[in-house]
Amino acid sequence: MIRLEKRPQPSKAWSLATPLVAVLATMIAGGLLFAALGKDPVEAIRTIFWEPLFGEFSFYYRPQLLVKGAPLVLIAIGLSLGFKAGIWNIGAEGQYIMGALFGAGVGLAFYPFEAWYIFPLMVIAGGFGGWIWAMIPAFLKVRFGTNEILVSLMLVYVAEQFLASMSLGLLKNPEGHGFPGSRNLQQYDSAHNAELIAGTGMHWGVVAALIAVIFAYVLLNRHMTGYHIRLTGEAPRAARFAGVNPTRLILFCLGTSGMLAGLAGMFEVTGPSGQVSIDFNVGYGFTAIIVAFLGRLHPVGILLAGGLMALTYIGGDIAQSNLQLPSAAIQVFQGMLLFFLLAFDLLTNFRISLGKTEVA
C-alpha cells in the first residue's frame, strides 16, 4: 500500500529536481504523442531540443532563442510575484496587447518626426498600457472583492477585440493600400527596437528581461515588499498579524506584472514583430504561466525556464517544416510539461512510504 506523508518542510532537493524530472517525463510522453502522429519520436525530440542549439542552422536559431525567450521571461517574472502571494493574474496576454498598442500608438503619433526621446517615451507608454490594464482587476479586487482570475482573463478577450479595432481603424497604415495593420515600426528609426549587436538577437527587450530578473531577485530576497509577498503566500494568517497590507500587495503585484507584460508587448511590436496587426499576439501571456511555474517562481529558475520554453517554440517551428509536425502538437507538449511539473511536485511536499496501512 502506498501512503503519502506530509513533509514537515518542503524538500529542497526535490524542489530543484522536479522541473528536470518533468521535462524528461514530457519528452517521453511527447515522444509517444509524436509516434502516435506517425513521426519518428527520437528524431522529433532531437529536432526540438538539439537542432536549434547545435544543428546545421543553429547560427540562425540561436539569436531566436533570445527573441522568443525575452517576452516569456519578462512576463513570467511579473506573474511569479503575484503567484507567490496567491494573487492570480492570468490576463497577461491582454496586458501584453495593451502595452504594444500604447507603445506603438505613441510612436506612430510622432511619425515621421525623428528624435532620440521617442523610443524612451514609447517604453514608458508601453509599460503604462500594461499597468493600467492590470489595474482594472486589481482595483476591482481591492474595492469590490471581485475575483481577479476571471476579470483579468475576460480582459484578454476585450483587449483582443480592441487590437482588432485599432489595426483596422485608428492605427491602420494610411499608405497600406487598405490592408489591416499599422505602419512597420522597423522602418521608422526613432521607434525601432533594433538589435543592439547585429546578428545576436539582443534587443532592448532582452536587456529589460535581464534587469527584471535581477530586480525580482533583489526584491524577493532583500526587500520588505518581497518578504511580504513570500509571507502572504506561505502563511496568510501570519502575514495579517505581521501587518502586511493586502491592498497594497495586490496593487503592487498585479501592477508590476501588468507593467512587465506591457513592456514585453511594446518591445515585441517595435522589434521582432514590427507592426500592430490583428494576429499580433501569439500566446506568450499564457505560455508565460507555464514558464513561471517551471521556473519554480524563482527569478533565476524563470530565466532558465524561459530559455527552455523558447527552445520548444523554435524547435517546434523546425519540426513543423522538417517533419510536418502539426503546430498544435507543440502546444500540447508545453501543456504536458505543466501537468508533469504539478504532478511531480508531490514529491517536494510529501514523502511516499510503502507499507501496510492499519486501522488505528
Next chain:
Amino acid sequence: MDLSAINPVLLIASLMVAATPLLFAAIGELVVEKSGVLNLGVEGMMIVGAVAGFATAVESGSPLLGFVAAAGAGAALSVLFAILTQYAQANQVASGLSLTLFGLGLSALMGQSYVGIKPPQMEKINIPGLSDLPVIGPILFGHDLMLYVAIAVIAAVWAVLKFSRIGLVLRAVGENHDAAHALGYKVVRIRILAILFGGACAGLGGAYISLIRVPQWTEGMTAGIGWIALALVVFASWKPWRVLLGAYLFGGVTVVQLNLQAAGVAIPVEYLAMSPYLITILVLVILSADKSSAPAALGRNFHAAR
C-alpha cells in the same frame, strides 16, 4: 441601420440556443464547486468536448453519438485534474489552468482534419400542434433535444442537491471536508465523482457549440465561454436555477449584440463583440460583495493524515 429586421420571437429562440453551452458548463462546475473543488479547466474541457463531439458526429453520422463522445472526452480530461488535485495534492488554480492550456492545444491537434466540414444536423423536436403555435411554438417547442436535456440537468441537480442524501453529503464535503471525513464519508472519492460530472457537462457544452450553435469546427472556438461559465457560477451564488437565469441573460447579451452587428448599428463590430466579456465583469463586480454562499472549503485540498 434597421432594427425592425430583428424578430423578437427568433431573438428569444436563438437566445436559448446561445445560452445552452453556458448552461451545461456552468451546472457542471456548480456541482464541482459544491464539493469544494475549484476547477479552472472548464474552457479546456469544453473545447476538447467540442472537437471530440464534432469528430464523432462526422465519422458516425449521428449527432447524438457525438454528444456521448463529448461527455466522455470532457470527463476523461477532468480525470487528469482529479489525479493532480486529489492524489498529487497540486494547487487547484494551477492545475485548472494547465488543463485549459493543454486542452486548447489538444483540441487544435485533434481537430486539424475537421476544419471546414459540416457536421450532421441534429433534428429539431417537432410536436404536432404545439410546435406550430405562434410565438410560443418556436420559443418553447421548436428546439433540438440537447437544449431540453440541459434544462433537465439543471432541474436534476437542483433536486439532488436539495432533497437527496447524496446532495447533502456532497454539500457537507464542500463545506467542511474534515468533518465529512470524520463522519466516514470518502471525501476524495466524492470529489472525484463531482469532477467527472463537471467534465462530462463541460464536454456536452462544448459539443453543443460545435454541433448545433455554430455548427462547424474552428480552433479555439469556445472563445472564453468556459470562463464565462465560471463567472456564472459566482453570479448564481451556487444555486442551480439562478444558473439558468444567468445563462439566459448572457445568452441574451450575445444574441442581441450579434443582431445589432447584423443590423449595422453605428457601433463598430469589435466593441459590440467585447460586450459579453464586459458585462461578465460588471456582473462579477455587482455580485462579488456577497461571498457568504460560497462553499466554505472551496479551493482547499484535502489530505487525510492517516
